[in-house]
Amino acid sequence: MYNLQVPRAYQQSPVCNSQQRWPVGMTISRGLIVQAPLISRRQLHVVSRSRTNVKPASPTPLKFKDYNIPSHDLLMPDFCIPLILLYPNPQLSNPSASKTAIINLLKKTLSETLSEYYPFAGRLSSSGSHVDCNDEGIHFLEAQIACSLSEILEKNPVRDEKEGYGHLFPPGSIWHNVSYSRNLMAVQLNHFSCGGIAIAVILSHRVADGLTLMSFVSYWARLSRNLNDQEKLVHRSPCFVHELLLPQSGNHNLTATQFVAPEKNWITTEIVFPHSKVDKLKAELEMQDEQQGIIINKNYTRNELVTALLYRCAVTAATASNSGTYTKSVLLQAVNMRPVIDPPLPKTSVGNLITCNHIPTDTMNETKLNTLVGQMRKGMMQLRGSKSMVGKEAFALIDKYTKLIYKVYAISSICKFPLYDETDFGWGRPVKAAVVDTPLVNFIFMMDTPSRDGIIATVSLEKQDMENFLANKELLACASF
Structure with missing residues (x-):
């Protein structure tokens, strides 16, 4: 009988409590951690890292041993999507046992979750066209990090190991091609010097999109909270719907797309759009539309406005970098097809069930906010x-517009996905959740702030474009950095 008592109570602050011993070189000023840059560089590293293998709790039935990857998934790159969840120090009744209890709980429930998401514990074939669901399991790494959680929270979610989140993931895994003997998934549990933890998860894009990854983590977390009441999880189980969308006969003969993730040559930063500022922009824009007799774009959503604003400011920045000459550009807005397909698919459907709403703009005049929103709605x-999903492959659109010599900007949003509420493993919501960095330049990820009072955008642009972007007056009126 497995019985773990993991209280849910957490400190109010993500920083260590007053009894915590601070690393040498740190001082506290008005509750903030102050540290010299050289000391910071020396201390932000992995003290130790160990690795074990977690296998599914029950074997995969023989009839499910061969998972044919759908044709539209074969056109997705096989690099890993990196998601991280950061939690402050749990206040346990027996602190000496808390670390072991959490590790054991996570491993046990991860094992049971893999039984449901059985392809993820298998191995990708050499052709990349199918998964051998052999239950070999996934790597579970544990790392001791020589800094406090509060120091990580101050950093941009970039893949850099010294100044970002790189050391919190399995080495070389962030947006890189599937490694670890063609494993499809890996987890790293990070322990900070203050007692806080971070759960980093990577999953191959060849078999799933970001929403599938979040559904996986949500199931895992809910199972951890309801260890002895699994009936609550029935409606959360994954749905493998690829057989309903495309015929899979002869899939072994299909060739998977070969994609090598480029070395990073861009700048990544986080930008926050408070709802109050976006609502002000919304009111101003709707008033302008009314004065001009435009009625089609009334009742703008925050997601639409922030998406349009990010794209407009990005192409404006690129124009400034190009001595004022506008480059033909295209907005690729990621669309979750689960609620769009007829009949709609369950939220927990597994796979790359996304496409892109594509909006080309040949002139700056076409990047007006109301024009962009109108085009977004038309595409939807x-x-x-x-x-x-036939003909709706997202990366095929990137390839198409690249060949047409368009500058491609891809924007993906997971706003309104209950990420923070769904990732409580039994000790409270994370203080931060993030998709770390981007796979390519000119990519933007949008998600809700932890308190749901704004939208966080992770933006990746070329260096000069980023400088111009951050100086944009339209952006500065609605955002903070």
């Missing part, structure tokens, strides 16, 4: 009622 209407 065209996608509704789709019967399959």
